[in-house]
Amino acid sequence: MRVDAVLGVAVLLGSGVTAGVLFAVALSVLPALFAMETGTYVQAHKLLGRNWDPTMPVVVLTSTGLAVALALVADDGAARGLFAAAAVLLLGVSAVSHLCNVPINRRVKAVADPRALPADWEDPRPLWRRWHLLRTALAVVALLLNAVAVTAL
Template sequence: MTEVLAVAAVLGSGVTAGVLFAVALSVLPALFAMDNGTYVHAHQLLGRNWDPTMPVIVLSSTLADGVLAVAADGAARPLFAAAAVLLLGVSGVSHLCNVPINRRVKAITDPAVIPPDWQDPRPLWRRWHYLRTALAVVALVLNGAALAVI
């Protein structure tokens, strides 16, 4: 049973890291190349299907790692524990940093009319996104290492 749960943790953290890496590699540069109105419209469209899918994947993987941190033996235990903490960090950065920015962008009702006091959230959003991407990639590496030593 430990092996099955470990594979699930690797898959979940792999999907998380892969999605976040793809956004960092391709989506973010595209969003930065857009004028403000086009960016707002694109951001609103891109954000539609992330919830609840990504939170479920991240939190399920975190839970699997947490269970494995208790159930696994030997060298795998601290690796799963560290991966759980990192994935919890991914979730925390997402919910506390990126999601509030997303809400501000989604609140713009007409992307063709950006308020004059609007501050472009892209640089801040990118910094938080890079942090959660790094956390997810390290969690994936740890989960892979833990699976290898089970």
């Protein structure tokens, strides 16, 4: 089996998991979080992030690296460009996550008692959703680009 074919399957798996997880959060988790009272939301947010925070950065960055590798080794020029663009988009997913969503996550996790929120507490859900929808869109487009590029291998 050719190296680019193996990398192609891996990049589709990684970018598919990334897009799928982010899409599922946008479709189901976010509406559920918005339906909760603020204190319940804070508790749920703490629980939800427990396993996703260490896992998703590895998936996203590995997928980015695979797309970069394919951009370097693909024989087809169009495929190289598509893989490079997908890598940039996946890097964008990572940047939005680390620079926008993670700081919000840290603020929510820092709440000691969700039943006694500070007087200056601002509900982060609307801002978190905007950033999340941006990274979801980036991930879905990256998956699409990777899928088209893999067909050219």
